[in-house]
Amino acid sequence: QVQLVESGGGSVQAGRSLTLSCAASGNTGGRYCVAWFRQPPGKEREGFAAIHTGGNTYYANSVKGRFTVSQVNANNTVYLHMNSLKPEDTAMYYCAAQLGLCSWYLIERSNDWNYWGQGTQVTVSS
Numbered sequence: 166q167v168q169l170v171e172s173g174g175g176s177v178q179a180g181r182s183l184t185l186s187c188a189a190s191g192n193t194g195g196r197y198c199v200a201w202f203r204q205p206p207g208k209e210r211e212g213f214a215a216i217h218t219g220g221n222t223y224y225a226n227s228v229k230g231r232f233t234v235s236q237v238n239a240n241n242t243v244y245l246h247m248n249s250l251k252p253e254d255t256a257m258y259y260c261a262a263q264l265g266l267c268s269w270y271l272i273e274r275s276n277d278w279n280y281w282g283q284g285t286q287v288t289v290s291s
Contacts, residue, residue, distance in 0.1 A: 168190045170190075179252055180250065187243040198267035199261070202260075204256050231247065250289045259284045
């Protein structure tokens with residue numbers, strides 16, 4: 166069993182930066198794909214970034230160049246560094262994880278993940 170907890174959300178002005186964290190606990194042995202999903206109000210949840218705990222990262226075009234995913238293996242934490250935030254980035258942000266490699270097939274879907282965090286709200290005002 167693995168538990169994920171997101172933190173770091175809040176309300177910021179457009180153009181500013183915010184960093185979210187996804188902390189894992191429990192039986193965290195092995196290599197995982199950890200992905201970030203977001204769900205704007207009234208819309209479906211969608212994946213936009215991921216990192217394999219071996220080091221490779223993945224980004225959707227909507228965030229590429231603005232968002233960065235990183236990890237600190239020592240404390241089983243994945244970070245999402247968000248720069249140049251836009252109002253359309255407003256959403257509930259979730260992290261998800263499963264054993265094995267990342268793939269765009271998985272990142273584009275929200276029902277094939279073993280573990281989910283509870284979400285953290287990010288609101289960007291113009």
